[in-house]
Amino acid sequence: MFVRIGLVTDGGYPYANGESGPWCDRLVRGLHDHEFDVYALSRSARQERSGLVDPPPQVRRVHTAPLWAPVDDKGAYGRRERRRFAEHLGRLALAVCDERAGTDEGAGTDEGAGTDEGAGTDEGAGTFASGLYGLAELAREHGGLHAALRSETALRVLESACRAPGARRSVRGAAVADLLAFAHELERALRPLCLDWYDTEEGGLGSVDVCHATSAGPAALPGLLAKRFFGVPLLVTEYGVRLRAHYLATDAGREGPSRAPLRALLAAFHGSLAAEVYRAASLVTPGNAHARRWQERCGADRAKLRTVHPGMEAERFIEVGEGDDTGDRDTLVWVGAIEPAKDLVTLLHAFAQIRKERPRTRMRIVGAPSTTGDGPAYLAHCRALAAQLFPDEAAGAYAVGENPVSFEEAGGPESPELADAYAGAGIVVLSSAVEGFPVSLVEAMFCGRATVSTDVGAVVEVIGGTGLVVPAHNPKALADACLGLLGDDGRRRRLGAAAHSRALELFTIRQNVAAFRAAYLEIVSHTPVQRVAQAVGAGGAPLPFAAAAEVHVPVRWAARAEEALASVSAQAPASAREAVCAGAAAGAGGRDV
Amino acid sequence: MSDGGTTMARTAPGTADPVKSLLHRHRTLCEDAVDPLEIAAALEAHGITDKAALARFRHRDVFALAEELYARVPHDTASAEPAVAAQTTGAKRLAPWMLVTPLPGLVAAFTLFLLDRAGGQTRLGVALAGAVALSCAVAASLRHGPLRAEGRRAPAVRLWVYWLLAYAVYGDGLLTAHVEGGSGPSWSATPTSLVALSFAVVPAAWCAHLFSLRARRGLARSRGLADFTASTRPTLLVAVALYACALTGIALLVPPLFHDVHGYGGALGVHGLHGFHDGGDPAHVAALGTLLLLARLLTVHGRPGAAAAGLAAACAVEALASLSVLVSGLPGYAALGTPVAQAVHAWGAGAVPALACGAAAAGLLCHAAVSLARASAHT
Numbered sequence: 001m002f003v004r005i006g007l008v009t010d011g012g013y014p015y016a017n018g019e020s021g022p023w024c025d026r027l028v029r030g031l032h033d034h035e036f037d038v039y040a041l042s043r044s045a046r047q048e049r050s051g052l053v054d055p056p057p058q059v060r061r062v063h064t065a066p067l068w069a070p071v072d073d074k075g076a077y078g079r080r081e082r083r084r085f086a087e088h089l090g091r092l093a094l095a096v097c098d099e100r101a102g103t104d105e106g107a108g109t110d111e112g113a114g115t116d117e118g119a120g121t122d123e124g125a126g127t128f129a130s131g132l133y134g135l136a137e138l139a140r141e142h143g144g145l146h147a148a149l150r151s152e153t154a155l156r157v158l159e160s161a162c163r164a165p166g167a168r169r170s171v172r173g174a175a176v177a178d179l180l181a182f183a184h185e186l187e188r189a190l191r192p193l194c195l196d197w198y199d200t201e202e203g204g205l206g207s208v209d210v211c212h213a214t215s216a217g218p219a220a221l222p223g224l225l226a227k228r229f230f231g232v233p234l235l236v237t238e239y240g241v242r243l244r245a246h247y248l249a250t251d252a253g254r255e256g257p258s259r260a261p262l263r264a265l266l267a268a269f270h271g272s273l274a275a276e277v278y279r280a281a282s283l284v285t286p287g288n289a290h291a292r293r294w295q296e297r298c299g300a301d302r303a304k305l306r307t308v309h310p311g312m313e314a315e316r317f318i319e320v321g322e323g324d325d326t327g328d329r330d331t332l333v334w335v336g337a338i339e340p341a342k343d344l345v346t347l348l349h350a351f352a353q354i355r356k357e358r359p360r361t362r363m364r365i366v367g368a369p370s371t372t373g374d375g376p377a378y379l380a381h382c383r384a385l386a387a388q389l390f391p392d393e394a395a396g397a398y399a400v401g402e403n404p405v406s407f408e409e410a411g412g413p414e415s416p417e418l419a420d421a422y423a424g425a426g427i428v429v430l431s432s433a434v435e436g437f438p439v440s441l442v443e444a445m446f447c448g449r450a451t452v453s454t455d456v457g458a459v460v461e462v463i464g465g466t467g468l469v470v471p472a473h474n475p476k477a478l479a480d481a482c483l484g485l486l487g488d489d490g491r492r493r494r495l496g497a498a499a500h501s502r503a504l505e506l507f508t509i510r511q512n513v514a515a516f517r518a519a520y521l522e523i524v525s526h527t528p529v530q531r532v533a534q535a536v537g538a539g540g541a542p543l544p545f546a547a548a549a550e551v552h553v554p555v556r557w558a559a560r561a562e563e564a565l566a567s568v569s570a571q572a573p574a575s576a577r578e579a580v581c582a583g584a585a586a587g588a589g590g591r592d593v
Numbered sequence: 594m595s596d597g598g599t600t601m602a603r604t605a606p607g608t609a610d611p612v613k614s615l616l617h618r619h620r621t622l623c624e625d626a627v628d629p630l631e632i633a634a635a636l637e638a639h640g641i642t643d644k645a646a647l648a649r650f651r652h653r654d655v656f657a658l659a660e661e662l663y664a665r666v667p668h669d670t671a672s673a674e675p676a677v678a679a680q681t682t683g684a685k686r687l688a689p690w691m692l693v694t695p696l697p698g699l700v701a702a703f704t705l706f707l708l709d710r711a712g713g714q715t716r717l718g719v720a721l722a723g724a725v726a727l728s729c730a731v732a733a734s735l736r737h738g739p740l741r742a743e744g745r746r747a748p749a750v751r752l753w754v755y756w757l758l759a760y761a762v763y764g765d766g767l768l769t770a771h772v773e774g775g776s777g778p779s780w781s782a783t784p785t786s787l788v789a790l791s792f793a794v795v796p797a798a799w800c801a802h803l804f805s806l807r808a809r810r811g812l813a814r815s816r817g818l819a820d821f822t823a824s825t826r827p828t829l830l831v832a833v834a835l836y837a838c839a840l841t842g843i844a845l846l847v848p849p850l851f852h853d854v855h856g857y858g859g860a861l862g863v864h865g866l867h868g869f870h871d872g873g874d875p876a877h878v879a880a881l882g883t884l885l886l887l888a889r890l891l892t893v894h895g896r897p898g899a900a901a902a903g904l905a906a907a908c909a910v911e912a913l914a915s916l917s918v919l920v921s922g923l924p925g926y927a928a929l930g931t932p933v934a935q936a937v938h939a940w941g942a943g944a945v946p947a948l949a950c951g952a953a954a955a956g957l958l959c960h961a962a963v964s965l966a967r968a969s970a971h972t
Contacts, residue, residue, distance in 0.1 A: 152818075152969040159818050170627050170668065176821045176968045177812045184972065247634035260668075264627035271630070293643075297630070297656055433640040455644060472640055 003520045004035045006208035006226065010219035011043035014062055016050040023239075023310060023512070024214065029056050030513030034520065037208055038062045039197060041218055045069075061203055065195050067188070067218060077144055084138055085148050086157050092131030093161035096268045099168040128272040129279075136225050139193045146194065149187040155179050162261070170264035178262040185266055189273070192221040198229055206230035210523050212516075213277075216295075217242035217270075220277040227280050233527040234280055235519060239287035239310060240436065241294040243274045275299035282523045285515075288437055288458040306519065309462075310437065311512030314446045314503070316419040321448035321500040325423070326493050329486060332363045333425035333449075335410070335418065335440040336432075337370040343454075344382045346475050347431035351405065352389050353479035358486060363405045364414070366421045383407060422447035426492065427485050432456050433472050441467075445503035450492040452481045462507075466499035611650050616662055623666040633659035690738020690798055696730040698792030705784055705851060727791060734794050735889070739801035742893040750897065753904035754885065757950070760911050761786045761881055765874065765942040771918045772930075772937045786878045789840070789847040793882045796839035801890060804832040808971045818968050826966040833958060837883050844878035874943020880950035881907075887957040894970040896960070903957040910949035 007013075013024030028036050036059045042048045048066060055062060077085060139145040148154060155176075161167065162174045174182075200206030205226040212235045213220040226232040250263055278284055278300035285308040286292040292305055332351065336342055344365065351363050365382075386405040394401035408414050408421070415421035422428060428444035428451045435457035442462060444451050451467035453459045460469055468485065470477040485492050505511065616623060619635070626632045633655050643654040652658040704723025711719045735741065762782050807828040815821035884907055888900035914933050921930025936944050964970060 150969060150972060152967045155818055155967075155969050163817075175813070176815045176818060179818070180812065180968055180972060183969075243630070244634045244637075247631045248638060250631075260625065260627055263631075267627050267631060271628075293654070434638060456640060456642060 002034060003524050004037070004207070004209045005031075005520060006037045006039060006205050006211045006223075006232070008039045008041070008211060008213045008219045008222050010041045010067075010215050010217060011047065012040075012214060014038055014040055014052045014055055014059075015042060015047050016053055021053070022313075025053065026311060026313075026509050027513060027516055028059055030509060031517055031520075032056065032058050034058060034517075035060055037203065037205075039205065039222060040064045041067045041192065043068060063197060063203070065192075065197075067191050077142065077148055081138065081142050081144075082148070082153055084134070085145075086153055088131045088134030088138065089149075089154060090131070090157045090161060092128055092135065093158050094164060095128035095131060096265060096272055097161045097164065097167040097171050099166055129276050132224075132273075132276065133228050135190065136193045136228065139190075140198055140225075140229075143194060145190065146187060149183055149190065154183050154186075158183060162265075168264065168268070171261050171268070174261035174265065175259075178259055178265065181262050182265045182269075186269065189218065189269070190221075192218055193225065195222065197222055198225055200230060205232065208232055209529055210235055210520050212237065212520075213281075214238075215242045216274045216277040217246075220281075221273075224277060224280050230529065231527075232529050233282040233523045234277075235283050235285065235523055236277060236281045237285045237287070237308070237516075238291050238295065241274075241286075241291050241298070243270050243298055244294050246270050271298065278304070282527050283519055285519060289461045290436070290458050306515075308512060308515040308519070309506050311509035312439070312442055312446070312507050314443075314508060316417060317422065317443050317446035318500075318504070320419050320423045321446050321496075321503075323423075323448075326489065326496060327422075327426045327449060328424055329426040329489065329492075330358070330361050331424055331426050332361065332429050332482065333366060333421055333427070334363070334429050334431065335366045335421060335443070336430075337375070338365070338367050338379045338382065339370040339373065339375045340378050341432060341434040343431050343433040343473070344378075345385060346433075346454075346473055346478065347429060348382065348385050348389055348405065349475035350429075350431070350478035350482065353475060354482050354486070355390070355404065357483050361404070361486065364408060364421065364424070365405065366408045366410050366415065366418070368409055379407070418443065419447065422449055425449050427452055427482055429478070429482065430454060430459065431472075431478060432459075435459060438462055442503055442507050445499035446507070448496040448500035450485050450495040451499065452478060452485065454478070463499070464502060466502050467495055612652075612658070612661060612665070615650060615658075616665060619662070620666075623662050624668065626663060626668075629656065629660040629663040632662050636662075688738060690734065690740075693730075693737055694734045694795045694798040695792075697727055697734060697794045698788065700726045700730045701784075701788040701791035705788055708784070709851075727787075731791070731794065734798065738798055739805050740798055740889055740893060742889070742897075748901075750888070750892070750901045750904060753901065753908050754888075756908045757881060757885075757904065757911070758787060758790070760915075760946055761790065761877065764911065764915065764946055765877070767915060768918060768933070768937055768942040768945060771922070772934045772942070785848045785851050786844070786874075786881075788851070789844045789878050790882055790885070792843050792847065793836075793840045796836050796843075797882070797886045797889070800832040800836040800839075800886070801893065803835075804828055804890070804965075805971070812968065812971055815968075821968050822966045826962055829962060829965055833883065833887065833961075836886055837879055840882040841875060841879045844875035844882075874941060874947055877943040877947040877950065880947045880954055884950045884954040884957065887954055887961055890965060891957065891961055894965050895972075896964050896970070899957065899960050899964070903953045903960075906956070907946075907949045907953035910952070911946050914945045914949070 007024065007028070009024060013021045013028075015021065028038075036055075038055065038059055038061070040052075040062060042064060045066075045068060048064075052062060052064075135145065158179050159174075162171045162179070197205045205211060205222055206229065208226070209232070211223040211226045211232045213223040214237055216236055216238055220234070220236055223232075223234040223236070227234045247267065250266070275298055278295060278298060281300075281304060283306060284295060284300050284304050285306050286295055287308065287310050289307065292307055295305060296302060332354075334344070334347060338344065347363075347365075351361075354361055386403060386407075390404050392401035392403050406414075410418055410421070415424070422444055425444070425447075426449075428440070428447075428449045430438055430441050430451065430453035432438070432454055433456060435454075437458050438453065441451060441453055441459060445463070445466065451463065453463060453467060453469055454472040454474075455469050456472050463469060468481040470481050485495070619632075619639070622635050623632055626635070636655055636659060641655060641658070646652045646655045646658040650658050652661060700723065704719065704727065707719045707723070708716060762784055765783055808825050811821050811824045811828075815824060884903065888904050891897070891900040891903075917929045918933050920926045921928075921934070933945060936948075
C-alpha cells in the first residue's frame, strides 16, 4: 500500500532547530514504504539559516516558505478585485466579531462549503470559512493579498465589522490602533494563502493523497486550501494545542501590553481558524487527553479525534527495564529541567519526612536548570533549601560528609547516560505543579521503575495505574506514597514491570508510526482524492472503470484492495495530472468531482 | 452546569465560596481576559486540573470553572488611556537624527565658502569633494529619523531629484543666458539655492517628526477611522505650511549671507571670473523644497509611486521649458520659445521652475491630504 503524503510543518521539521523536528523525522523515517512531500513554513531568519536536516529517500522534495518575511506582491487590485476582497474579508471579520462565534458551527457541512462558488452571493454569507476560502481563491488568482490587507479598504471593513450589530462587546471598543494591529496580524496569519503550493502538478499540494498538518495553526492553512481546492483529505496532529499556546503567549505578555479589543479579535480569529481546521479535517490526532479536551472544546468532532501518544527514543531505557535489577531501594531519583513549575520545594519537604522514617535514604536530583526564565535562581534556591533541611552526613568521624540530596547534571560523571540515573533509582519521583506531557515519567516507565507522581497534566493518562499518583503541593501525601513503596520490594517490582509493559505498548516510536500509518490508510480509504482527469478520457468522454467501484462503498477496504486503491491514487500517468491542473484552474477551486 | 456548582458552593454550610477566593487571587487575570478559554489556559498554567476544579470548586472541569469566573467579573473594555501614556513617553530623548540633519547645510555652506576661496584648478576638486560630502550627509540624514523610508523606494526617484537639484543650480543661469541672448558658454550658477535646500533638511525632518508624532498620538486616541482622518489632515497641512515658511525664510536669508562673501571674493576677482549668480529665486527654492518634502513624506508612508510621479512631472515641465528655449534659437522655431521668454521677462528666470515645482507640489499635496490622512499610511 503506497500513499503520497504532504507533510506541512510550521517552524519545525526539516529545519535543524525546529521544535517538532524529532517526531516528524521519526515518522518520515519510519514510513519508508510511503512517499512524502514536505512543505515547511519557517518562523524566523535564524531558523532558516540553521539549515535543513538531511531527509531520507522517501522524502521526494522539500518546499520551504518563510512566514516571517512579507510576501512579494504582484501589485494592487483593480476595482473588481477590491470589491471581492472587501466582500470576503467582511465575511471573515463579521464571523470573527460575531458574539455567537464560539458556539455555533455556521460554516455548514463539508459539501455545502465545497460546492459553492466562492464569489457568488451564497447562503453561507457571513461565515468565517466562506470568507477565508474567498480570500484564498482571490490570492490564488490575483495574488496581492499582502498589500490589500494593509490597505485602507481592509481597515474600513474591519471597523464596520467591529461596529456591526451583534458584534461581541469586547471588540466594540476597538480603536484605530487596534484595527491596524489586527490587520497586521491577520496579514501575517494569512501568509500561507499567498504561497505557490496550490496546484496539481508534481510537487503541488494537489498531487498528494493525504495532507498531514503538524498543528492547527498556520501549518493547517495549506491543508485547508488543499482540501478546498483539490479535495485532498486533511490530517491534523497536535501535541500542544495551538490555541492554548496563543492564549498563554499573550498572557505572558510576550507580545507587549496590547489592549483588550485587539486581544479579543486575535483570540476570536485563532479560535475560528482552529474550529474550521477541526471541522475540515478528516482526522485529528491529539497527543494526549489534555490536548484532546481542548480540541473538543474548540469544536472538534469526537468521532474524528484519535489520541496518538508521542513515541520516544527508548532503546537505552528498555535495556534497563529488561534487566532484573530493581535499583537501590534507598535512592529516590528526580529527573527533569529545574524550574519553578517542577515544584522541587515540595519534593524536598516530602524527602524530609521520608528521612524521619528511613534515615538512610538518599535523593538524586538529575537535571540542568532551564536556561530561560528563573531556572538558575530556582536551582540556587533549591540547593539552599536542601542544605538547610539536611545537614551534611559522613560515614565516620574521619570521613568527609556530604548532603543526602545531590544535584547532578544529566550526563555528568555520576550517570553518564540518563538511563544510568534511572537504573540506580529505587523510586522515580515527579513532583511537578504544572506539567504537559511528562517525559521523565515515561522514561522511568521504560526503565521499569516504580514511580510516584503528582496528578498534573497528562500524568494520570500516562501512568494509568502502573504507579502511584498523589495530589500536587502535598508533601505529606508524596512522602507517604514513597515510604509505602520503599518498604515493599515486591510491590515496587510489580509496579515497575507493569509500567514497563505499558510504556512499551503506548509510547514507543513503532507504536506512534504504526498509528499514523493506520490513520493514513483509513483516511485514504474513506476519502480518496477523486481527480476528474482520471475519469475522463482523451476526447473528454467518461472513462469506464477509471475509479474502482469500491471507492464509493463506505466500508474499510484499505487492508485488502491494495491494487484498486493504487490505481486510483498513485499510478496516474503524467498526462492525466496535467489535465487535472487545467481542470482545476477552470473550476475556480471547486472540488474536482 | 456551572449554576448547579455555584449554588452548591454557596449553600454549603460553614464554608466560604471557594470560587470567590480563587477569583480574588486571579482578579487581574479574570478582568483582563477576553474570553473564558483565556482564563482556562491561565488556570491550567497555575496548576488547576479538572480534578481540582471538581473537588475544590465543584465545577465539572476547568472550562466550566473558567466560564464561571469570566461571568462573575465585570469586563471594562473602554480604557484607552494607558496606551496613550505609553506612546508619548518614549519620544523625549535626543535622537541621532537631530544631530545629523544640520550636517548637509553645514557641508554645503562650507563647500561654497571654500569654492569662493579656491581658484583655478582646485575649484573643480573642491566642488566634486563638496558634492560627494553633501550627498553623503543627505543620505545619512535620510537614513535616520522621521525621513527614513526603508524598502519603499520607487526606482527612478533618485534620478528625478538629481535633475531637479541640478536645474536649481544651473537652470536659471541657462534660461537667462538664452532668453537674454547673452554670450553662450558663460552660464552663471546659483549654488546658494542648493545651500538653502541643504539647510532645509532640518525643518523637513522636524516637520515630518511632528507629523508622525501627531499621527501616532491620533492612532492611539481616535475611536474610528473617520476621526483619525479628520484629525490628521489639518496636522499634515500645518506641518507642510510650517516647512514652507521655514524654507522661505532660509531661502531669503542664505543669499545675502553669501553675497557678503561673494563681495569679498569679488574684490579679489573671484566672483566676476567664475560667474556666480546672485542667488536663486526664493520662490523656486521654496516650491522645490516643498515638493521634495511632500515626495519624501509620501515615500515614507508607503506611496512611493505617487512621489515619483510628482517629481517626474516637475522634471518634465522644466525640461520642456529649457528645450523650448533652446529650440527657439533654430530658424523657424522661434515661436516655441515665446511663452517661456515672456515669463522670464515678466517674472525672472526663477519663475519657470517655481511654477513647475509649485504645480507638482500642489498636486502631491492634494494626494497627500487624502492618502496620508488615512490610518493605513501609519503602520
